[in-house]
Amino acid sequence: MRIARFVVDSDPMYGVIEGDEVTQIAGDPFFNGVQPTGQKFALDDVRLVAPIIPRSKIVCVGRNYADHVKELGNEVPASPLLFFKPNTSVVGPNEPVTLPSFSEETSYEAELAVVIGRICKDVPVEKVNDVIFGYTCANDLTARDAQRSDGQWARAKGWDGSCPLGPWIETELDTDNLRVTSRLDGETRQDGNTADMIWGIPELISYISEAFTLLPGDVILTGTPAGVGLVREGQRCEVEIEGIGTLQNVFRSH
Amino acid sequence: MRIARFVVDSDPMYGVIEGDEVTQIAGDPFFNGVQPTGQKFALDDVRLVAPIIPRSKIVCVGRNYADHVKELGNEVPASPLLFFKPNTSVVGPNEPVTLPSFSEETSYEAELAVVIGRICKDVPVEKVNDVIFGYTCANDLTARDAQRSDGQWARAKGWDGSCPLGPWIETELDTDNLRVTSRLDGETRQDGNTADMIWGIPELISYISEAFTLLPGDVILTGTPAGVGLVREGQRCEVEIEGIGTLQNVFRSH
Incomplete structure (x- = not known):
């Protein structure tokens, strides 16, 4: 549905x-x-409009596809690398994204987003499906220069507009083997598959829920495959996930 | 008031x-x-109970007192070091805090918290007072071991219970020169003063609001002075801020 x-x-x-x-x-x-x-x-x-504005949080997972870890010269972390985006970072499909005033290097990152359906804590791996409402497309927009300079990623990944979500939530989806692509002005830039995630959705949500109570409408971003790159004013980015659809946003200058 | x-x-x-x-x-x-x-x-x-559960976010500032930067062997950052706690991390005065299951090293950190009163973005330094609702005490509880191992601090500083707030919001307060203390089982551990903040509240809120729209009820934690240390099950931590009052919590094991 x-x-x-x-x-x-x-x-x-x-x-x-x-x-x-x-x-x-x-x-x-x-x-x-x-x-x-x-x-x-x-x-x-x-x-x-954005299919959900979380009442609590967006929990994101960094470095969850080995090819993307490699392209940025990083190492695969020993456990899922978690960070937050606030609910003020969410925009919807076709909504213009204003590039952040403090950055000259904003990058797209196509990601499968999981939308939580039930309040939960310490969810065992085998029960994770029970707490999922559905899935949508996300663009984990990142100010690379701020990410390098700031150490913590709140500003680099939490600015207003840094989390396009949509176009809708698909509630029935087998996420084991889905193509995740991004296109910039129609040209394919990322072409990955959820089968290549280092940590799968059950492991991620179980791990995340050890630290944080998850509320209905909370969103989990599951990481991005290789092929990230910068966007400029006027460009159009599409995130397409097999079985869900396409999330499109255009960038404008601040 | x-x-x-x-x-x-x-x-x-x-x-x-x-x-x-x-x-x-x-x-x-x-x-x-x-x-x-x-x-x-x-x-x-x-x-x-907690005087506010933010509808959006808690923005925290790391390394904002030089003596605390020094005691942890860090360097003063070139710009405010920002990170988030989610609203699920908030507990109120006298509410027990369950120590996180994934950590053996939880530390207290007494901090002055600013509560935002108006939706705002790109607030000039000289207008910051207009967007402040008031001030309360916060304890920026931190799982030091996870902070060291995780890189990003979401888990180390965002777990359920990691943000005691209270006991109330003081709306009239000159914050330029306020004593900030913490006591563990009655013994003074931190004894700092807001006059020693590296970035003052006007600079912090102006900087933070360049990246994020702030909403009524959002909370800004302004950093902690020297004297941080670990807590154990059964211990009682008090955060006292001159002109506000005392926030007290007891720790229990998971």
């Missing part, structure tokens, strides 16, 4: 996408389940 | 503390202003 968040006139609503239509859901599916209202809209007549 | 969040029977309420009484406020003072209802309680009859 594809769950989207969208705007027709004013306040965002949730809906289920089927074909080129979206059927409105009553309330918030993270708390009320999926209860369609019967109200339908043509997808062309709505504006999709 | 001292604004507390407290529980009598079930749901938390906000109130204004005067002497040994607390007067209930209608709704959320971050959005509705301070409108006392007239309903009063004796402070002894209520349970104080």
